[in-house]
Amino acid sequence: xxxxxxxxxxxxxxxxxxxxxxxxxxxxxxxxxxxxxxxxxxxxxxxxxxxxxxxxxxxxxxxxxxxxxxxxxxxxxxxxxxxxxxxxxxxxxxxxxxxxxxxxxxxxxxxxxxxxxxxxxxxxxxxxxxxxxxxxxxxxxxxxxxxxxx
Amino acid sequence: xxxxxxxxxxxxxxxxxxxxxxxxxxxxxxxxxxxxxxxxxxxxxxxxxxxxxxxxxxxxxxxxxxxxxxxxxxxxxxxxxxxxxxxxxxxxxxxxxxxxxxxxxxxxxxxxxxxxxxxxxxxxxxxxxxxxxxxxxxxxxxxxxxxxxx
DNA sequence: CGTTAAACTACCAAAACGATAGTATATGTA
DNA sequence: TACATATACTATCGTTTTGGTAGTTTAACG
Numbered sequence: 001x002x003x004x005x006x007x008x009x010x011x012x013x014x015x016x017x018x019x020x021x022x023x024x025x026x027x028x029x030x031x032x033x034x035x036x037x038x039x040x041x042x043x044x045x046x047x048x049x050x051x052x053x054x055x056x057x058x059x060x061x062x063x064x065x066x067x068x069x070x071x072x073x074x075x076x077x078x079x080x081x082x083x084x085x086x087x088x089x090x091x092x093x094x095x096x097x098x099x100x101x102x103x104x105x106x107x108x109x110x111x112x113x114x115x116x117x118x119x120x121x122x123x124x125x126x127x128x129x130x131x132x133x134x135x136x137x138x139x140x141x142x143x144x145x146x147x148x149x150x
Numbered sequence: 151x152x153x154x155x156x157x158x159x160x161x162x163x164x165x166x167x168x169x170x171x172x173x174x175x176x177x178x179x180x181x182x183x184x185x186x187x188x189x190x191x192x193x194x195x196x197x198x199x200x201x202x203x204x205x206x207x208x209x210x211x212x213x214x215x216x217x218x219x220x221x222x223x224x225x226x227x228x229x230x231x232x233x234x235x236x237x238x239x240x241x242x243x244x245x246x247x248x249x250x251x252x253x254x255x256x257x258x259x260x261x262x263x264x265x266x267x268x269x270x271x272x273x274x275x276x277x278x279x280x281x282x283x284x285x286x287x288x289x290x291x292x293x294x295x296x297x298x299x300x
Numbered sequence: 301c302g303t304t305a306a307a308c309t310a311c312c313a314a315a316a317c318g319a320t321a322g323t324a325t326a327t328g329t330a
Numbered sequence: 331t332a333c334a335t336a337t338a339c340t341a342t343c344g345t346t347t348t349g350g351t352a353g354t355t356t357a358a359c360g
Contacts, residue, residue: 090153212306
């Protein structure tokens with residue numbers, strides 16, 4: 001189970017825009033995001049377009065770069081994820097029980113529903129403002145602390 | 151973000167085996183699982199093979215059906231998921247920081263790492279015994295209670 | 301020696317993924 | 331007016347993953 005690169009890049013773009021809006025009021029330019037985030041300028045077209053369509057970022061004039069459409073504490077991780085995936089449920093049957101004949105008596109479905117709720121809760125309650133204030137991990141730390149005993 | 155059908159079917163197969171081991175000691179036959187779970191017998195070949203390789207189910211003799219390899223309270227959802235996906239991390243960089251140049255200073259990575267931990271915790275602590283003891287959802291309940299305000 | 305039940309191996313179509321490429325548009329500047 | 335800049339928009343594309351189907355083999359039992 002993995003998030004695709006669009007969501008992952010999308011989050012990095014949002015973080016980049018949130019962190020790089022200085023007081024010059026010019027916004028954040030796509031080419032600068034591409035450089036900092038090491039994402040191809042052209043691929044970034046798609047990412048940025050999705051974020052714009054989802055009304056998470058704006059470009060007020062054709063001369064300016066991008067700004068967050070609202071304050072970072074009003075943009076959740078779920079908002080960002082939804083910009084790229086219309087339906088993020090773990091399984092079709094969670095939202096649409098008729099997609100599976102067994103839905104009404106399926107213990108597996110309950111498990112996925114529980115996990116799905118946990119994931120949605122996390123994504124709803126994690127705001128962009130929390131993310132940009134967090135400390136980054138040191139790479140070596142993560143490997144040794146989190147995954148050694150799985 | 152979705153689990154693939156192998157994992158989903160795999161869980162249903164494990165539940166089916168756990169629930170249908172009566173006192174006849176014959177085990178659970180693939181053809182019966184296929185019928186009950188409405189999974190093609192042939193496709194089930196692959197699912198069952200993965201579960202066997204992961205040592206979650208056994209077939210003690212060529213004449214018998216399948217049994218759980220250990221008690222249901224010693225089989226976690228994570229065990230089942232791992233039977234189908236060697237690496238279930240949300241992102242490559244979580245286990246392998248060198249896969250991304252930005253790992254060492256990436257606030258996005260921390261977010262995914264947090265979510266990843268939550269998902270792993272859930273899957274590690276949810277045992278097959280819990281699952282088979284749970285009440286199933288009524289389909290209509292799920293839609294109205296869980297997803298109405300997302 | 302046929303039946304049953306699974307085991308093993310190949311193969312395959314469709315969709316998703318992760319991009320690249322080319323053209324259009326709009327604006328400020330020399 | 332011509333040009334540079336900065337996206338916007340649309341099309342295309344190779345690869346991988348997904349979700350299977352099919353055929354052949356093996357082993358035990360009646």
